[in-house]
Amino acid sequence: MFERREDETLLENDPADLPPDGHVVFIGRIASPWTSREDCPKNMRAARETGRTAAILIDKPYRRGLQNLDRASHIVILSWLGHAPRNLIVQKPRHAAEPKGVFSLRSPARPNPVGLHIAKLVALDIEEGRIEIDAIDVLDGTPVVDIKPYYASTDAFPEAAIAGSEEK
Numbered sequence: 001m002f003e004r005r006e007d008e009t010l011l012e013n014d015p016a017d018l019p020p021d022g023h024v025v026f027i028g029r030i031a032s033p034w035t036s037r038e039d040c041p042k043n044m045r046a047a048r049e050t051g052r053t054a055a056i057l058i059d060k061p062y063r064r065g066l067q068n069l070d071r072a073s074h075i076v077i078l079s080w081l082g083h084a085p086r087n088l089i090v091q092k093p094r095h096a097a098e099p100k101g102v103f104s105l106r107s108p109a110r111p112n113p114v115g116l117h118i119a120k121l122v123a124l125d126i127e128e129g130r131i132e133i134d135a136i137d138v139l140d141g142t143p144v145v146d147i148k149p150y151y152a153s154t155d156a157f158p159e160a161a162i163a164g165s166e167e168k
Contacts (some may be wrong), residue, residue: 003117007099009090015037015111026143027065028058028129030079032136040139043106044117047135053122054136054143056128066131069122072149075133079115080143084108115142118150 004010030115033052034040041047056077058066069075092099096115102110105123 002041005092006086007087007090010090011087011089011111014034014087024080024145025108026059026080027031027062027147028056028068028144029144030136030138030144031055031057032138032140032142034136034139037139041074041135041137044119044135047137050135052135054119054133056131056133058131059149060129062131062160063126065128066124066126066129066147066166069131069147070121072121074118074150075121075131076148076150076151077115077118077119077133077136078140078145078147080145081108081113081115082098082137082143084110086111086113091162113138114145 006166032040032054033050040051084107086109089100089102089111090099091105091109093105093107106116108115115138117136117138119135121131122134123132124130
């Protein structure tokens with residue numbers, strides 16, 4: 001359970017209690033060195049700084065979809081952050097002076113707790129369904145929703161920025 005901070009707003013209905021409408025399936029799990037929220041890095045930059053690697057374990061029915069993934073140097077991983085609250089629509093981050101709408105944050109607490117991670121592909125074993133990656137910022141056992149190749153030519157925007165932030 002999470003503790004709501006002053007100035008935070010909850011949704012009227014918790015999305016976790018609503019009937020599913022997307023029929024999303026998990027295609028595997030992340031084998032991460034992180035077993036507690038306290039130890040888990042806040043983002044991929046911090047995860048890389050630890051020097052700890054991770055793996056994605058793909059379930060057997062989806063392994064053929066890994067064919068040719070090794071052409072990519074980096075991959076985009078979409079994960080399901082199921083431990084996060086889903087009914088928090090306005091959040092007050094510890095580092096922020098004022099509350100912010102969930103869609104202006106990278107927080108895992110959101111109506112659909114989908115995580116977005118870009119990792120370096122270190123090794124791929126299609127038969128075993130194992131993708132070795134350079135780092136990850138989620139807990140061990142986190143479900144994987146999807147994997148896509150990262151294309152620097154179309155996915156990177158060097159001029160991208162967040163107003164009022166040091167993040168670029």
